Amino acid sequence: MEMFCFQCEQTANGTGCTRGGVCGKKIDTALLQDELTSKLVELACAAEGKPHDAETDDFMIDGLFTTITNVNFDDADIEALCSRGDALIRSYGGSCPFAAADVWHADEDVRSLESLLLFGMRGMAAYAHHARVLGKEDPEVNAFFYKGLASLAKDLTADERLALVMECGRVNLKCMALLNDANVGAYGKPEPTPVSTDIEAGPFIIVTGHDLHDLKLLLEQTEGKGINVYTHGEMLPAHAYPELKKYAHLRGNFGTAWQNQKKEFADVPAPILFTTNCLMPPAPSYSDRIFTTSVVGYPGMTHIDERKDFTPVIEKALALGGYAEKREMSGLNGGHVLTPGFGVDTVLSVADKVVDAVKSGTIKHFFLVGGCDGAKPGRNYYTEFVKQTPDDSVILTLACGKYRFNDLDLGTVAGLPRIMDMGQCNDAYSAIQVATALADVFGCGVNDLPLSMVLSWYEQKAVCILLTLFSLGIKNIYLGPTLPAFVSPNVLKLLVEKFSISPISTPSEDLEKILGS
Missing domain, CATH: 1.20.1270.20 (Substrate Binding Domain Of Dnak; Chain:A; Domain 2)
Structure with a gap:
């Protein structure tokens, strides 16, 4: 069948x-x-x-x-x-x-x-x-x-x-x-926080997914046990929250986006806890180290039920022992430090500085480049797009798509970092609030701001965020790497006519269209 x-x-x-x-x-x-x-x-x-x-x-x-x-x-x-x-x-x-x-x-x-x-x-x-x-x-x-x-x-x-x-x-x-x-x-309110990609010697646990509550419970249960905890994928923004980063054994971030897990988890001497998507069928080389919880499930994997007793994960970490020596690891572009925490409160706390920079011409454009990552060819577009953005622009980013470029050092503009990580896909609300607040300051609509949205999608959380942007009347969104198969030609025509949505082409062509040069 x-x-x-x-x-x-x-x-x-x-x-x-x-x-x-x-x-x-x-x-x-x-x-x-x-x-x-x-x-x-x-x-x-x-x-x-x-x-x-x-x-x-x-x-x-x-x-x-x-x-x-x-x-x-x-x-x-x-x-x-x-x-x-x-x-x-x-x-x-x-x-x-x-x-x-x-x-x-x-x-x-x-x-x-x-x-x-x-x-x-x-x-x-x-x-x-x-x-x-x-x-x-x-x-x-x-x-x-x-x-x-x-x-x-x-x-x-x-x-x-x-x-x-x-x-x-x-x-x-x-x-x-x-x-x-x-x-x-x-x-607490997220605040910009440098996060190392290096892994210390000794027992550790990798936590992936999106559920901050599960991470908090694991940090409580591992405190004082000589086990370090590392985030992975969409859990990276946890480091920016005061009530989570206060735990000294929340040490850094392991690896990159979800689609690389089979390669990155292959030989790691530590357990991996999946709190939500994105779980890929685990390879035999590490299947004995996978733990699931909440709605996540895979046949044969140990599931932590609603009592949230993470003892099996802790025991596995101690048994495996971690690396004998510190491991220097990096992002896709060779960087060793990631900085999440540029949520709505952080960005708006320097709104006057941003406004002055825009009015003086120091900042000429904002790009929201974010969304899902995935394994399908063509997603290097987002890395190249960010690299090609002009020095007088700011890149706001969120969700796991940011791993394509979040370890790049693009310097600063008007005293602000050019790349600002706003969090998980769950934190798209922050980006919307920043856009609407800036529109209010400038006395215009969001569509009139020097702001362009270049989004990547993979699964259904990206779909509902896109629907939210449509419901707000936001236009001229660039979407890729491909358009959804479930959108028929007639419905696509309607969305193009109503919201001017565009499929991505090449970074240089799209930048030329956006910036008009």
Whole structure:
């Protein structure tokens, strides 16, 4: 039996995976994820117009999160969620038979709009999950998951579906604000912090993913045990939060972006804890050192359950012992220091300096170059683009795409570093807030600022961020390395006409178009 999946940027032949996912997902797993999606839609229909409790909200959010690319490959986990969905559907006394496969085989434009909505909700569910872990939720955000999922079972017009897609973007802005407030409330305001890429001698643990709460719990449990903790991938921004960097054994950052993990983890004498995506099927050379938690799962890997007792990870670190001597490691461009922490509060604290620099012509342009990284050829575009930006420009960046250039030293402009790392993909809210604040200062719209967005995408969290930018009316976004396979020609034409979205070409050509020279 064939599967069908085209939700990630690397989908087979640029059209869809049918005989196993490029991500490593097996056919049976893909079909189970479709079944789980069907249960979510059926539950949304059954619960429509009725009050729903925390258990149902948890299921909605975690069920959607589980189906994001590179999160869960464990069929037993997904089957358990499907059974839980059946029980919840019965508890609401409703039944609305639905097959997710119907979405993939619908009319091309209907499929495109429904996929945009579904994938956007999957991305938003990840942000809602992280906020929920910290005790923060929003009724409007929760309610939209039900509304959006139930709409997939309804016969709607194209205009009605497009309206839901835009609404998803608006609600996701609220969700990202919720997560930002949750993180700042729990860990303090991020501040620029130099982070070494070198690895000290002795036992250590690598933590990857996005969940800062899991990292905090691990730091608490490893304190005083002679174990160092290193971030990886999207966990790098953790070093910028005061309540996390106060732990002396949070020592630095290991490796680069998620798609390099098979090479980087091959011989490392330490355990790796996956708190969220992006997990790749581990190679035999290090599979005994992989631990998962939360919604992440892989057959045969040790899973840390909701009690969050990281003893097995700690014991593995002590047993492996780490490196005998300090290892000097570097980013993709040879740099040894990364500096996250340029969140909205940091940037706006020097807003007057930025404004003066723009008015005097010292700073002529801002580029937001960020998004997902991936293994597909063509992503060196982002490295070369940043290298070719003029000296009188500033590069704001976030998400794992920054690993293409975040170890470069481009110097300063107007006393400010030319590269400012704003955080995870979860921190896109900061970039939006900076843009809107600068627009307010200059008395113009965001589209009138000397600001260009050059974005890369891979999975569904990038989709919901893009929908948020659309919902804010932001235009002239450059997107790559390829356009989404799930966007039909007619829907793409609509987005181009409405938002002037452009596929990337070459760094020099795009810079010439942007700067007009």
